[in-house]
Amino acid sequence: MDDRAEHPFIELIRHRGSVERFDPRGALDESQIREIVADTVEAPSSFNIQHWRFVAVRRAEDKERLRRAAFGQRQVSEAAVTFIILGDLLGVEKLSEAMNAAVKQGALARNKADSWIRQAERIYADGRQARDEAFRSCSLAAMTMMLAAEARGLGSCPLSGFDPKQVKREFGIGDRFEPVMLLAVGIPLEEETARKPRFDVDQVLSFDRSRF
């Protein structure tokens, strides 16, 4: 195992903090946003279903509408772009397509693909499991997106405080999608964010048996 300090990733996660104030004059063009999303979808998802969808909200009037649905939190409108990260509650329907692509690419054997499709269809027929998985997979993507932004010298702020019904209505989002998180990305006004302290490792870690 390499030393903790060696890989630049360690610096990245220690430097990342949720940005309070973005430079409202900052902007990102479509190609920059596409690059960030291309990195983001490298995250894993259950059965490679890729439950995530992203609405990149950039226009001032749209950001204002989104901000109102997020209890007025200013990061939503001051960031260059705020992503609505949507989870596909019926993502399993797209599984055959994704599996066929993996088989074709040689990344997966045909019989394994077929067995996965059967398993996944059984599991995600349960609406609660489908919703849980959308939350899991979309959050894995959200973390990757924060780090992809940080790696480009940008800042980010994840927001889970919003009215999902209002977000869906305002942005014309279909019933099969659930807004899991908002993620503001842009140019931070301050060089360093005030990082909040964390519990000690021994307060959150237990070996072999649970203390929790």
Added chain:
Amino acid sequence: MDDRAEHPFIELIRHRGSVERFDPRGALDESQIREIVADTVEAPSSFNIQHWRFVAVRRAEDKERLRRAAFGQRQVSEAAVTFIILGDLLGVEKLSEAMNAAVKQGALARNKADSWIRQAERIYADGRQARDEAFRSCSLAAMTMMLAAEARGLGSCPLSGFDPKQVKREFGIGDRFEPVMLLAVGIPLEEETARKPRFDVDQVLSFDRSRF
């Protein structure tokens, strides 16, 4: 914005794949596991509640019990360690403690801390919102943990296919905690994992209005 290829993080996320076969002789000692967890808790969480708890399962007999609760998936027992990532459904109860630490450290103003505590207590009195948030925050941590492992030359495999009741019973986990994910971490048997193809960016991204 920096060029996509510049930061080593980009290589890290492109190289990471879910490991199918771990070297069952691989082992990690407690200090290595603590280091990985120390990186993991750099993830953000709603109101900095830090809903995550980790049970690091390393002993052969314990990994076997966990594997049985995970429908026999061999990564659980072949990896050096499999983490049970637990979400605290009553995490908001610990918020005052965390906020006081942040105020003391100068990372947060007192009046802001008090307002956050009131807001969070109102939001997370709703059991569904508390559960959603546990899934979100623990998944942010899980993604960070996968990358912290990758940065150390280790491999990982996230697993959401398991029986949460059986996991809780077998490991003596309290009612307030929900197993959100299992994460196997260890030495991969193969240098490269067969990465599954992803949807194109334009299949998952929409600008300003939702196509979804």
